[in-house]
Amino acid sequence: MKVYAHRGYSARYPENTLIAFEKAWEAGAYGIELDVRATKDGQLVIFHDDDLKRLFDVEKRVEEMEFCELRELEIEGHKIPTLDEVLKTVPENGHLIVEIKDEKTARDAVCRVISRKLQDRTIFSSFNTNLIIELIKEFPELDFAFLLGEEHKDADFQNLIELILLHKPHSVHVPKEAYDFFKEKALEFFDFLRSNSIEIFLWNINDLESFRPFEGHVDAVITDEVELFLKKFKD
Numbered sequence: 001m002k003v004y005a006h007r008g009y010s011a012r013y014p015e016n017t018l019i020a021f022e023k024a025w026e027a028g029a030y031g032i033e034l035d036v037r038a039t040k041d042g043q044l045v046i047f048h049d050d051d052l053k054r055l056f057d058v059e060k061r062v063e064e065m066e067f068c069e070l071r072e073l074e075i076e077g078h079k080i081p082t083l084d085e086v087l088k089t090v091p092e093n094g095h096l097i098v099e100i101k102d103e104k105t106a107r108d109a110v111c112r113v114i115s116r117k118l119q120d121r122t123i124f125s126s127f128n129t130n131l132i133i134e135l136i137k138e139f140p141e142l143d144f145a146f147l148l149g150e151e152h153k154d155a156d157f158q159n160l161i162e163l164i165l166l167h168k169p170h171s172v173h174v175p176k177e178a179y180d181f182f183k184e185k186a187l188e189f190f191d192f193l194r195s196n197s198i199e200i201f202l203w204n205i206n207d208l209e210s211f212r213p214f215e216g217h218v219d220a221v222i223t224d225e226v227e228l229f230l231k232k233f234k235d
Contacts, residue, residue: 149197
């Protein structure tokens with residue numbers, strides 16, 4: 001079972017910061033998951049939310065701010081990193097999930113990963129299924145994932161199956177609420193993905209009790225609680 005650190009080791013360190021990523025690698029995570037978006041002046045930064053309210057109590061969107069302005073902000077003494085800074089932390093055997101938060105950053109993020117020669121160890125994901133489909137066509141040699149969440153809760157199940165069959169993403173990343181989302185079709189969905197050699201990643205799972213119904217059905221977990229899951233699968 002592959003364990004990816006969700007926004008780094010975010011159970012113990014500020015999410016999407018260099019310290020969170022470095023500590024995830026130190027703990028032995030198979031990979032890290034991170035969120036990429038662009039500043040007003042086009043810098044690719046690692047930040048989840050589209051605005052700064054939750055983490056910094058600042059009523060501004062990331063895309064409205066120059067990079068130098070963002071760098072003045074700190075969370076527990078740590079600054080918002082760039083994509084290039086995070087890519088430099090990746091060890092020789094480290095893997096990545098790069099979640100693309102907006103369409104204008106997509107190709108730039110892909111090119112940055114390629115320039116670091118990390119494309120063979122990177123999966124690009126997005127809730128924007130149409131964007132992922134475009135990128136699959138544009139970069140057929142790379143790995144992409146359909147990221148499922150609230151946006152897909154009421155999606156047409158058969159249409160989703162047909163899209164997956166047509167475009168064959170590397171993986172489908174399902175939320176821990178998957179059994180609520182798909183109800184009696186959840187296991188059918190997992191079996192369908194497996195039978196088509198499409199991996200299933202489970203996000204954002206943070207306790208072993210909640211993981212139990214998924215055991216044996218998924219290929220990877222994306223978690224804040226890195227060491228908890230590393231210990232489980234080691235044992």
